[in-house]
Amino acid sequence: MQVFKFGGASVKDAPGIINLAQIVQKNQDKQLLIVVSAMGKTTNALEKLTRAYVEQSDEVHTIFDEIKQYHYDILHQLFEPGDAVFDEVANTFVEIEWTIEDEPQDEFDFIYDQIVSIGEMVSTRIVNAYLNKVGIKSHWLDVRGYIHTDNTYREGKVDWPKTTQSIQHDVPALLQKGCVVTPGFLGGTSENFTTTLGREGSDYTASIFASCLKAESVTIWKDVPGVLNADPKLFKDTVKYDELSYAEAIEMTYYGASVIHPKTIKPLQNAKIPLLVKPFLHADEPGTIITETNYITFNTPVIIVKQNQVLLSISTKDYSFISEDHLSDIFGLFAKTHIKVNIMQTSALSFTVCFDDDTERFEKLTAGLKQNFSIKYNNKLQLITVRHYKPELVKELTAGKTVLLEQISRNTVQVVVK
Incomplete structure (x- = not known):
């Protein structure tokens, strides 16, 4: 049994869904569980809708109508009018309509998950219906009842014992009957509310199912030839890695490589399940395989650029040294506001951290810090990480930029620049 995961770029339009079906068709000799992301840039659009709703902007219904129209345009290219999938999609969008009818009462993060999750719910309904339409027997599975x-x-x-029990109880029997299609990125609480697993979390969904089902492999279908040494949108002449170790892949995702979600690797490593990253437009190409392999010599450095970073310096109000007690309080606030630190540095009088900018979480963090500390910050920064670096490359990457913080270890250089 294998797990396939298709990202948003691979299902952004009708030709993409047709291509997905062709890939599945070629692999019908295998038991397949198929995890699908929201279509194209739908998650970004739903995030914009969430913010507009929370701020009670006049744009709410305009944004929502655009999202619906985008999906209905794809539906009309794939199905005849009157197909049952139109009602399935309309009924799914109703969940958003119910939410935005009333004024927001709940915390932003709760509202976010109830609205943004609909992207995956709709995309999988469409994919599942299309697979059945072209003769591929497929069953839609509501992931919210299985990933707890x-x-x-x-x-x-994730509640791993409960999740494992739920998946193992039902899914193997469904796979005996045909493909199983399920939304990525989502989970469910004991009160039946929807949660999300973190941005780009569909990879993690595939990893969870593979681990619980003891899958032969996981394949992530991307719009790139495999795992590259840098983002091809930012750099020319990128190099594809044919093979990576679990350890190297974990390091790359930890530092922000966007090709795989950071939590994806560990469950697969624990279960010794290989992960393949392959191009969905050239399905026969080998891509990259990530597995338990011996140390690989890196002739090509890994370059990871994280945009929209905040660099925050924290000091005591009485100019005393930053002590372990202070650090304990500071990290407690970071944990409470769910902000991940990308790089940190301590001096006698200050503690400096770099992290992704998130307006709501940043405001909560600074409000908490200001009670006992003085703070200064810069935003709209870049964090450049180079693994297996060469000094001349770091110099080239930082040329013409102001370096605000730099850390160097044996294998890795990290630089925060403006």
């Missing part, structure tokens, strides 16, 4: 999480909205923590 706590109530940490926007980053649900």
Whole structure:
């Protein structure tokens, strides 16, 4: 049995869904569980809708209508009018309509998960219906009843024993009957509320199912030839890695490589399940395989650029040294506001951290810090990480930029620049 995961770029339009079906058709000799992301840039659009709703902007219904129209345009290219899938999609969008009818009462993160999750719910309904239409027997599975999480909205923590039990109880029998299509990125709480697993979390969904089902492999279908040494949107002449170790892949995702979600690798490593990253437009190409392999010599450095970073310096109000007690309080606030530190540095009088900018979480963090500390910050920065670096490359990457913070270890250089 294998797990396939298709990202948003691979299902952004009708030709993409047709291509997905052709890939599945070629692999019908295998038991397949198929995890699908929201279509194209739908998650970004739903995030915009969430913010507009919380701020009670006049744009709410305009944004929502655009999202619906985008999906209905794809539906009309794939199905005849009157097909049951039109009602399935309309009924799914109703969940958003119910939410935005009333004024927002709940925390932002809760509202976010209830609205943004609809992207995956709709995309999988469409994919599942199309597979059945072209003769591929397929069953739609509501992932929210199988991946069980706590109530940490926007980053649900998986209850592994309960999740494993649910998946193993039902899914193997469904796979005997045909493909199973399920939304990525989502989980469910014990109160039946929807959670999300963190941005780009569909990879993690595939990893969870593979681990619980003891899959032969996981394949992530991307719009790139495999795992590259840098983002091809930012750099020319990128190099594809044919093979990576689990350890190297974990390091790359930890530092922000966007090709794989950071939590994806560990469950696969624990179960010794290989992960393949392959191009969905050239399905026969080998892509990259990530597995338990011996150390690989890196002739090509890995370059990871994270945009929209905040660099925050924290000091005591009485100019005393930053002590372990202070650090304990500071990290407690970071944990409470669910902000991940990308790089940190301590001096006698200050503690400096770099992290992704998130307006709501940043405001909560600074409000908490200001009670006992003085703070200064810069935003709209870049964090450049180079693994297996060469000094001349770092110099080239930082040329013409102001370096605000730099850290160098044996294998890795990290630089925060303006």
